[in-house]
Amino acid sequence: MGYLRDAPDDWLPLRLVDQDGTPLLGAELPPHDTVLAIFRWMVFGRVFDQRMLSLQRQGRIGTIGSIRGQEASAAGLGVAMQGLDWLAGSYRELLTYMVHGVPAETLISLYRGGVPGPFPEGVRALPVQIVIGAQTPQAAGLGLALKLRQERAAVVACCGDGATSEGDFHEGVNFAGAHHLPVVFFVQNNGWAISVPRARQTASATIAQKAFAYGMPAAQVDGNDALAVYEVCREALERARRGDGPSLIEAVTYRLGPHTTSDDPTRYREETEVKAREAEDPLPRLRRYLEHAGIYEEGLQERLEEEARESMGKAVAVAEAVPPVTPEQVFDLTWAAETDGARRERERALRELREVGEL
Amino acid sequence: MGYLRDAPDDWLPLRLVDQDGTPLLGAELPPHDTVLAIFRWMVFGRVFDQRMLSLQRQGRIGTIGSIRGQEASAAGLGVAMQGLDWLAGSYRELLTYMVHGVPAETLISLYRGGVPGPFPEGVRALPVQIVIGAQTPQAAGLGLALKLRQERAAVVACCGDGATSEGDFHEGVNFAGAHHLPVVFFVQNNGWAISVPRARQTASATIAQKAFAYGMPAAQVDGNDALAVYEVCREALERARRGDGPSLIEAVTYRLGPHTTSDDPTRYREETEVKAREAEDPLPRLRRYLEHAGIYEEGLQERLEEEARESMGKAVAVAEAVPPVTPEQVFDLTWAAETDGARRERERALRELREVGEL
Amino acid sequence: MKANVVEAVQDALRIALREDPACLVLGEDVGRNGGVFRATDGLQQEFGESRVLDTPLAESSIAGVGLGLAAAGMHPVCEIQFAGFLYITMNQIGSQVARLRLRTGGSLKAQMVIRAPYGGNVRTPDLHSDSFEAIYAHTPGIKVVLPATAYAAKGLLLAAIEDPDPVLFLEPMRIYRGYREEIPDGRYTVPLGQARVAREGVDVTLVAYGAAVGTALEAADALATEGVEAEVVDLQTVAPLDAETVLASVRKTGRAVVIHEAARPGGLGAEVSAVIQEGAFYSLEAPIERVTGWGTPYPFVQAEGLYVPSAARIAAAARRALSA
C-alpha cells in the first residue's frame, strides 16, 4: 500500500516588496510612473470605499461590499491590463473596473438601484457580477472570441476564494484550459467568503494549485504587495496575449471591512485577527516603498486623497442626477426585437400602472 | 518574470501485473480467492455486455452502453468494496453495481424501460445515474451521513473522464475535501466521452492530479490491471473507513465498444487505435496472471462463461416477466405523502386515459 | 410566544433539531454567522457543528449533498441564501431530488427541505429578489410551500421537515421582520397541500401566497370601504395545488384575481387561472384577473416598487372583475 500521492506543498506567495517597503533582493520592479499610477488608484479606491459606505449609511445607495484592504490586488491587476483586454469581475472588483475605464458615477448609479450600464464605448467589460462564479465561463467565451479573431488581447476573470467552489468556476477554467484561451483567472483570496473562512471553503492548501486541475500554470502572490501583483499579472497577461494560453493567479489578501454593509463580521471573526491584518494594510506599505525609492513627494497621498474626494463628489452628483428607471426602460431593455406579443404585454402592464396612478 | 509555475508532470500509472500476466517486481498482490473472485466477475461482465447488446439488437431492451474493456476497473473496484459501503455510479458501472449486490434482472428491467428499482434490501447504492456528474455531490452527502453517524463505511462515487468537466463533479469532490468525508472518487478514464477524446476534455495532464485542487491524495492506476485497481481501491477505501478522508483514483482504461448502441465510433476514432487497445484487453491479461500464478484450472473461463450465460438467461426471464409500469405506479412513486390536490390530479389523468381506452 | 417570520422559522428549526436526531441544517453561512438573515442564529452554538454545518459556496452541491443525506436516512434542511440562486440548484432538485423515490421504486426517499428567502421590494441587489416558485411547481415530485405569516412559517416548516417528500420552502423576505404575532410555543404543524381562507368575503376571490397575501388583505380592506367583500385565499402550498379551496371560493364569488410578484408569463397565476376556469367555469362571471410582475426580468431597485403588485393594483383588478 501507499499508492496515494499528495499535492506539492511548497508554495510561497510571491513578494517583491517587504512589509516595510523595502524591495526584496533582486526584485525586478515596475518603472516609477507605473508605481505612481498604482498608488494613485489605491488611494482612489480607499476614498471611493469610504464614500460609498457613507452614502449607504445615508440611505443614498443600497447594500455595498467593502474593498478596504484589497486595493493592492485590485489596482495592481487593473494597471497591468490594457485597453483591448476584457474584464469580467464582481462586486469586489469595483476598483479594477474603474482602473479599466468604468467611471465611478456608473457604479454609483448601479448601487442606487438604477440600470447598471452602459459602460463607455470601448471599455471592454462584462457587467459587475452578483451571481458568484457566473462570470467565469463567460470569460472563457470572451477568450474564445479573441482567439478566433486573433486579437492580441486577454481576458481577466476575477473572483473570490469562495467563488472557486462553484461549479461555474470549474467549468469556465476547464474550458479555457481545454481550448487554450487567452484568459487570466485572478482570484482574490481575502480569507473569507462572508463568514466562511478560506480553510473551510476547500481543503486545497492553496487556491493557486487548483490551476493544475486544468493544465495551466499558476502563481500565488502576496495580494497586499501591489508591485508583485502587477508584475505577475503582467506576465500572465502577456502570455495570454501572445497566444500561450491561460493561467491562474491567487492573490492572498484580506478583507479589512465587513463583507457588505449588511454584514456584521464580529459575529464570526476575532478582532485580534483583523487588528493583525490592519498592520499589513497595502496602502501604507506601497507608500513606504515610494519613500524608500525616493519618489514620494511630501503630501502626495493627501493631494491624491483630495483629488479623489473631489472626483467622487462630482461622480455622486452625476449619478444622483440620473432620473430613476422607468418601466418603459425595463421593457425596452428586455427585448432587442420586441414581438407583437411582447408589445401587448408591455402595454397591458403600463395600462395597469396608469390605471392606479403608479405611472 | 517567470513567476508562473507548472503542475508536477511525473505521473506513472500504478501497475502490479504486466500485459503478459507477470507480476511486477515486489508487487504485493491480493490473495488467490480474491483474484479468482475478480476474474469471475470480469467474465460475468463480458457475458453480461454481450447479452445486453444482443437484447438491444432484438429490440428487447433500449439503448445501452457497452462496458467491454473496462471490466478490470469495474470488478477490481467492486470486489474491494464492502457490504456497508455505498455506491454512486452511472450507466458505465453496471458491473460494479452487480458486484455490489444489485441483481442483473434489476438492471435488465431498467433497460427494458421499467421502474429502475428497488435494489435488494441492504444493498447500499444510489440509482444508476444518467445525468453526468449529478451523483458526485450526492455521494458527498452519503459520506457526510456516514461521518456524522460514525459508521465504519465508505462511499464510492464513480464517473467517467468526461464527467470531470461538469460543475457537479467539482462541487461534490470539493465538498468531500472540505468536510473530510469518507468518499473515494473513482474515475474511469476510458479515453473518450462519446466522441470527445480525453485530451480535448481537459488540459490537465492526468485526471488524478485534479485531486490536488481539493486537497486530497490521488492515484493514477492502470485500469486494465485488475489487481492494481483492487489494491489501490482497497487502500483508498480503508483510509476512508478509518476516517482519514477522501481520495481520488483515476483508472486509465479504454472503451473497446461503442459509447452506446446508438453510437457509431468509426465516425470519430481510428480502427488502428481500437485494434491496439484490443491487445490490452484486461480479461486475457488477468487470465495470464492466473496461469502464471498457477491457479488457473483448465477450462475455468469457459465454465465461468457458461455459468454467467445461464444466470443471465434466468435474469432475462425474470425481468421479462415483470409487468409493464402502470400510470398508477408512476403516481404512487411521485409522492410519498399524496395531498388531496395531487390525488385529484391522479384521478383526472387516469379518468382521461380510461375515457379513450388507453387504460 | 411572540415571533415575526424569521423568528418563527428559527424556532421551527430549533424544535426539529431538538426532537429529530436525523435532522440537520446546512448551507452557506448558517453556522457561526447564523445565516445572513439570522434564521439559524444560535443553532450551531446549541447543536454543534455536526448538526448545523457551513458548506462551501456551491448551491448545486448543497442540494445534491442534501439528497445524499436523505438517501442515507437523514432529514436535512438545506438553506439557499437567496431564492435567485435556486436556478443553480435546478438540476439537482428537478432531475434528482424530485425523482429519487420514483427512480428507486420507492426504496429511497428524499425527505428534505430546501429553504430560501424569496421576493422583492426589499432593495436588494440583482438576483436577490426573484421568485422562482413557478419553475419548481412545474417539477412534480417536490412540494412548494410559501408561508404568509409567522404562524404558518413555523407550522408549515415543521410539517415540511417531517413530510416524506422533498419540500421547497420559500420564505418571504419582505415580511421576515414584520410585526411579531403570537404563535404557539413548541411543536405544531400546518398541513401541507392545503390552502386557507385568510379573509372571508362573497364578492370576489383574491388568490395569493407568501408576502402577497398581506398585500391582498390590504386590497381587501380598501375594497371593503367601497362595500366590496373580498375573500382572500392564501394558497400556502402552491404545488401540489389545493384547487378545491380556491374553487369553493370562486364558486361562491364568481370572480377571481390571482396575485404573485413573479414574472407574469408562465407564472403560477396561469396555473391557478387555468384550474379555476376548468373547475368553476359556469360560476365565473368575469375573466379571471392576474396581478403579477411584468413580462420582464425582476427590475432594478428603482423600478421594483412598480413591478411587485401593490394593493392598489389588486383592488383595481378586483373592480375590473366586478364591473365586467
Place this chain on the structure above:
Amino acid sequence: MKANVVEAVQDALRIALREDPACLVLGEDVGRNGGVFRATDGLQQEFGESRVLDTPLAESSIAGVGLGLAAAGMHPVCEIQFAGFLYITMNQIGSQVARLRLRTGGSLKAQMVIRAPYGGNVRTPDLHSDSFEAIYAHTPGIKVVLPATAYAAKGLLLAAIEDPDPVLFLEPMRIYRGYREEIPDGRYTVPLGQARVAREGVDVTLVAYGAAVGTALEAADALATEGVEAEVVDLQTVAPLDAETVLASVRKTGRAVVIHEAARPGGLGAEVSAVIQEGAFYSLEAPIERVTGWGTPYPFVQAEGLYVPSAARIAAAARRALSA
C-alpha cells in the same frame, strides 16, 4: 430540397455558417461526430474546427461561453445534447443570458441560440425525453421557439440566429427523422413570435407546438370524420406568446384544447389557458381543456406512451369541449 426536421436544422446551420462570419456552432460531440443526432453532420469538415467546436462535457459552461462569445460580437449556436440537461443551464440562461442586455443598459446583447432536442415517445433513457419549455417561457428575456415541421425548423432557426435576442430552440426529437417534405433551398426565415394556423376549422381550436402539432392534426382528422371541423394553431414561439392568433381562433370557435407533453402543473398550457380566458372570455362556450403530461415526472419508457398526449386523448378533450 427534400428534408426531414434534422436535415432542415442542419441546412439552416450550414447556411448561417456560410453567410454569417460571426456565426459558430459549439456543443458536446458536434464536431467530428456531427452531433448525436447528426444535426451538425459534416459542418466541422466544411467550416473547420474554429467554427464548429467540441466543448468539454459541461452544459453550464456551454451557455456561459455562448454569452461571452455573444458579448464579444459573435453569434454562437450552442447545442445542449438533450433538453433534459437544460436544467443545468438554467442559471447561465435565466440569470445571465436573458438579462445581459437589461443589465448593460443595452450595450451588450446576447445574440445567441441554444438548441436542444426535446420530447418523448422515442424510447430514450431517463431525462432524455423531458420538455422544459415552460420554465424558460417564465424567463423573460429569452425567446422560446419550437418548430413543428421541417419547413419551420429551417426558417425559424435562421430567424433565431439573426434575431438580436437570445433564443432557446427546442427541436422535437420524435419527428427529427419523420417524412421528408419539400422546403426551399437557401435562406428563408419564418418570423419569431408568430403562431400559424396549421389547419382551419370552425368548431374547436386545438393549440399545440412542436411534435404535438402533428398529433393535434391527427386528432383533427379523426374529428373531421365525425363532422367536427377543428382549427389547429401551431404556436411556433411560446415565449413571448402570440396571443392574438390564438384569440382570433377561439373567438371564432368558442372552444379550445391546449396540448403539450410536459407535466401538467405549471406547464405552458396553463399560460395559454389563462391568456385565452382573459382575451376571449365572452366567446368561450366551454371550459378550456388541457391535454398534457401528468402531474408526475416524465415516466419510464414503458409508461411514456400514456403520458405523451395521444390523438385519441386530444379528440376526446375536443368532444368534451363540444358537448359542454
